[in-house]
Amino acid sequence: MATDDIQQLAAQLRHDFLNRAFGAIRFWRFAVVRPHDQAFELVSVAVEGDRLDLELRHASQAGGTSLMSVWSPAGLSIGPAGVLIGTAARLRFDDNEAWLDGADYRIRTPRGEGGFAVSGAEALTLET
Amino acid sequence: MNRVFSSAFALSSLLALSAPVYAELPFPAQLTGKAVPLTAADPDYTRAVVTAAVKPNGMGGVSDALVVRITEDIPVYRMWNGPAKKDARGNTNRLGGWWSYDAPTGVVGGYRSNYEICQGWNDLTWVARCTLKAGAVVAIGPGQSVAPETCGDPTGKENYAANTRDWQLYVDKPWARSAELVCPADTADYEADPTNIAQARTR
Numbered sequence: 001m002a003t004d005d006i007q008q009l010a011a012q013l014r015h016d017f018l019n020r021a022f023g024a025i026r027f028w029r030f031a032v033v034r035p036h037d038q039a040f041e042l043v044s045v046a047v048e049g050d051r052l053d054l055e056l057r058h059a060s061q062a063g064g065t066s067l068m069s070v071w072s073p074a075g076l077s078i079g080p081a082g083v084l085i086g087t088a089a090r091l092r093f094d095d096n097e098a099w100l101d102g103a104d105y106r107i108r109t110p111r112g113e114g115g116f117a118v119s120g121a122e123a124l125t126l127e128t
Numbered sequence: 129m130n131r132v133f134s135s136a137f138a139l140s141s142l143l144a145l146s147a148p149v150y151a152e153l154p155f156p157a158q159l160t161g162k163a164v165p166l167t168a169a170d171p172d173y174t175r176a177v178v179t180a181a182v183k184p185n186g187m188g189g190v191s192d193a194l195v196v197r198i199t200e201d202i203p204v205y206r207m208w209n210g211p212a213k214k215d216a217r218g219n220t221n222r223l224g225g226w227w228s229y230d231a232p233t234g235v236v237g238g239y240r241s242n243y244e245i246c247q248g249w250n251d252l253t254w255v256a257r258c259t260l261k262a263g264a265v266v267a268i269g270p271g272q273s274v275a276p277e278t279c280g281d282p283t284g285k286e287n288y289a290a291n292t293r294d295w296q297l298y299v300d301k302p303w304a305r306s307a308e309l310v311c312p313a314d315t316a317d318y319e320a321d322p323t324n325i326a327q328a329r330t331r
Contacts, residue, residue: 021301023180023225029277034249035188036180037224039301056217060303063217094216096248096280107280109248114282 009076009085010045010052016078017042017126021059024082024127025068027091027098028105028118035127042126050089068093070124081128088123153194153269156295158229163196166265172197176267180225181298186275186287188244190296193269202260204297204309205231207239207325210254211314222256222314227297229260229268236322243296244271244288246279255325256317260299264308267298 023036039059046053054068068091075086090099098107100123106115155165166173176195183189204227214220232239236252239245245252260266273290281287302309318328 029275030280031188031246031249031278032280034224034226034245035183036298036300037226037249038221039225058217058219059301060219060223062303063215063219066216107282109280109282111248112282114280114284116277116284 006047006050006052006073009073010047012076012078013042013045013054013083017083018045019043020128022082022126022128024125025093026122026125026127027093027096027107028121028123029116030096030098030105030107032093032096040126056093066094073123075122083124083126084122085124086122091124153192155194156229156268159196159202159268162200162202163198166195166197168195170195172265175265175300176298177300178267180300181267181269183272185290186273187278188246188274189272190267190269190298191272191290193267193298195265195267198260198262198264198266201262202229203231204229204258204260204299206256206258207232207236207245207250207252207320208254208256208317209251210319211317213251220314221250222254222317223302223311225298225300225302227258227260227299228294229297230294231257232320232325234325236320236325239325241288242271242291242294244274244291246274246281246286246288248280252325253319253322254317255320256311256314258309258311260297261308261310264299264305267300268295269298270294271296 021039023039025032040056041059044055050072052070052073055065057065070088070091072089073085077084095110104115178193182193206227208222270292274288276284276287279286321327321329
């Protein structure tokens with residue numbers, strides 16, 4: 001069942017997904033990293049207003065942590081294949097950002113800014 | 129249909145139903161005598177984590193996979209961003225899931241296309257040569273296509289076709305498999321000449 005309330009959503013992530021490794025990160029259809037080249041783990045979850053902050057580290061435990069932020073997340077599903085968040089206003093991780101713009105989503109990366117159709121894609125996928 | 133043909137048909141159908149996943153992929157000549165295919169029934173099969181390697185059209189990875197056990201140490205290759213480029217967590221991408229058993233050759237753009245690697249994912253500036261040890265269990269297969277949406281190229285143009293010629297080798301979470309994948313210090317790597325990635329760049 002999808003969870004919409006942001007505090008409930010954070011609590012569910014802490015309960016069911018903390019320290020689980022995942023290898024693919026997608027903002028809608030955009031693969032933020034090469035799928036299953038690296039792997040990450042969720043270290044902590046915080047809520048700040050309408051923003052969900054996911055603290056991630058590399059699954060090897062090497063290096064430090066960094067934040068993935070999701071604004072106005074709704075529709076959380078957690079299963080064996082990972083995490084899905086159905087809708088969000090905006091997402092950010094490292095140098096990559098994506099946001100909803102009508103029926104499209106736009107992305108900004110170090111290479112520039114562009115847009116693609118949502119076409120039913122989930123706003124965030126963390127695939128194990 | 130005569131009885132003999134009918135029986136043969138029934139037997140072949142039964143065999144097809146019980147055949148392992150890799151049945152439709154040919155075993156690559158490069159690994160003949162150096163690896164053996166595993167069936168899904170082999171207890172080591174799951175170590176390859178085929179579910180992470182095989183992806184749908186447009187999403188990278190491989191389109192189908194053979195799971196193999198390496199029987200003789202082999203060199204494997206990976207292009208990466210070099211020691212100076214670290215991500216927000218302070219890590220390089222020297223180790224990662226995707227490798228090749230064919231040594232990198234040609235121009236870097238050709239390598240990028242052949243192995244379906246989006247520009248945002250990897251700079252492909254350095255080459256690491258490691259050893260996949262006998263006993264390692266990995267997935268290999270032909271590269272899957274990558275769609276413009278997956279690459280996230282702002283112009284919407286960057287995409288890669290599937291490639292049945294240059295197979296990829298997937299080592300799941302290689303940083304946790306130091307007995308199976310052995311790499312020298314990164315000082316043994318070389319910065320590739322982009323016009324011929326088989327050789328080091330000259331300054």
